[in-house]
Amino acid sequence: MKTNTINPSSSSSLPYDKIHNNARNHKNFTKSYKNGVPPILLWFLGLTSCFSLFLLYSTNPFHFSSQQHIQQQQQKEERQFPPITTRPHPIKQQSGDDKCDLFKGKWVPDLNGSQYTANSCTTIPESKNCFKNGRIDIDFVNWRWKPEGCELPRFDPHTFLKIVGGKKLAFVGDSVARNHMESLLCLLSQAEVPMDVHKDSEDRFRTWHFPSSNFTLMIFWSKFLVKSEERMVNNSGTGSFNLHFDKIDEKWASKLPGLDYVIVSTAHWFFRKNYLYEQGKLIGCVYCDEPNTPELGLNYALRMSIRSALKYINNCKGCKKNMVTLIRTFSPAHFENGAWDTGGGCNRTSPHGEEKGKEIEMEKRFELELRELQIEELERARIEDKGEEKRKLRVLDITRAMLMRPDGHPGEFWGNKWMKGYNDCVHWCLPGPVDAWSDFLLAVLQKEVGL
Numbered sequence: 001m002k003t004n005t006i007n008p009s010s011s012s013s014l015p016y017d018k019i020h021n022n023a024r025n026h027k028n029f030t031k032s033y034k035n036g037v038p039p040i041l042l043w044f045l046g047l048t049s050c051f052s053l054f055l056l057y058s059t060n061p062f063h064f065s066s067q068q069h070i071q072q073q074q075q076k077e078e079r080q081f082p083p084i085t086t087r088p089h090p091i092k093q094q095s096g097d098d099k100c101d102l103f104k105g106k107w108v109p110d111l112n113g114s115q116y117t118a119n120s121c122t123t124i125p126e127s128k129n130c131f132k133n134g135r136i137d138i139d140f141v142n143w144r145w146k147p148e149g150c151e152l153p154r155f156d157p158h159t160f161l162k163i164v165g166g167k168k169l170a171f172v173g174d175s176v177a178r179n180h181m182e183s184l185l186c187l188l189s190q191a192e193v194p195m196d197v198h199k200d201s202e203d204r205f206r207t208w209h210f211p212s213s214n215f216t217l218m219i220f221w222s223k224f225l226v227k228s229e230e231r232m233v234n235n236s237g238t239g240s241f242n243l244h245f246d247k248i249d250e251k252w253a254s255k256l257p258g259l260d261y262v263i264v265s266t267a268h269w270f271f272r273k274n275y276l277y278e279q280g281k282l283i284g285c286v287y288c289d290e291p292n293t294p295e296l297g298l299n300y301a302l303r304m305s306i307r308s309a310l311k312y313i314n315n316c317k318g319c320k321k322n323m324v325t326l327i328r329t330f331s332p333a334h335f336e337n338g339a340w341d342t343g344g345g346c347n348r349t350s351p352h353g354e355e356k357g358k359e360i361e362m363e364k365r366f367e368l369e370l371r372e373l374q375i376e377e378l379e380r381a382r383i384e385d386k387g388e389e390k391r392k393l394r395v396l397d398i399t400r401a402m403l404m405r406p407d408g409h410p411g412e413f414w415g416n417k418w419m420k421g422y423n424d425c426v427h428w429c430l431p432g433p434v435d436a437w438s439d440f441l442l443a444v445l446q447k448e449v450g451l
Contacts, residue, residue, distance in 0.1 A: 226244055275293075311384075313325050
């Protein structure tokens with residue numbers, strides 16, 4: 001089954017529909033003179049009650065006209081945000097529960113909005129800067145993830161930097177992995193301005209340093225995690241690749257020694273015709289119909305690449321014994337009315353509700369299959385780890401939450417500027433829903449260190 005997606009080599013922003021007002025109407029308060037209570041007091045109490053009901057039942061109670069929204073956002077962008085000083089509360093469990101699934105829940109309104117802007121975070125790339133590229137609705141930043149049975153606190157950069165002080169964290173993967181790194185960088189910059197200490201000639205490998213906490217943040221570019229080369233015809237790239245499952249991509253693997261945390265992810269580059277090899281022999285392909293070459297499917301190719309990466313990490317001789325590896329699950333695209341190259345777009349302005357979310361999970365079984373195979377390979381690697389000290393393998397499960405966020409992509413505004421009219425419904429706006437991934441990350445790390 002082929003699933004529509006965008007060309008992952010592209011990063012992209014977009015026109016959106018005007019925000020519809022979901023606020024409900026309430027009954028007017030009627031004065032009364034009961035028990036001799038002064039009318040002015042009854043009037044005040046009634047007004048307060050109406051306002052409370054308005055807040056309680058409105059999806060977005062502070063909804064203004066589009067022009068007011070624009071002015072409000074401009075004012076917000078123009079002022080520098082002070083460093084965040086709040087501290088998150090520990091994850092609360094339901095009575096009698098010893099565990100809470102952070103990754104199962106729903107999106108709920110949060111009028112606190114984003115924790116940074118393009119003014120308070122200067123490292124937002126133009127391709128993810130949706131407000132700069134013309135987006136006028138701001139509702140998509142007014143939501144937070146609410147797990148079932150507990151609370152997921154908003155990201156606190158001070159707590160995060162305290163946990164990772166003196167350590168190194170690297171993202172390994174494609175441009176969506178980089179999208180997460182860029183989001184985390186913005187969140188952390190609200191506590192301390194990072195130093196840009198390294199960028200390779202292609203801007204594929206980046207390193208940032210936070211001097212006060214001596215924390216190093218890195219991104220290692222790898223499309224498939226394993227060794228790959230593009231097939232060429234007449235010295236021109238074909239967009240198809242040879243993948244070697246028994247050979248790791250040394251460009252990232254060689255940098256593992258010395259790391260304390262590694263966040264591994266990949267998927268979107270597998271949505272193309274690729275040729276699969278083991279021990280130098282062609283064993284099959286993906287999206288092909290060639291004679292004597294079995295079609296093994298995208299799932300097989302993704303599974304074997306993740307398996308190879310985790311096997312290498314388990315056997316890494318120079319890596320720290322207590323290095324924590326996290327598999328970030330598949331980040332779904334949200335193309336509607338076509339694929340990325342056939343006019344598909346993503347112009348929604350609000351998340352899917354809880355009931356719609358259940359329907360989406362039934363409709364998007366393929367995306368959930370990719371998530372499941374990633375988790376299966378992580379469990380397989382745990383079982384097969386025969387080292388003296390077991391590697392710490394964890395999951396950052398964002399798939400179900402992001403299936404419900406069709407409203408947070410750069411879309412066609414940026415596409416018109418760089419992608420020749422195509423919509424970007426794969427990457428995420430900054431600020432935007434992707435910031436919740438760092439909420440998850442902090443919660444996982446807090447559990448890891450016992451906070």
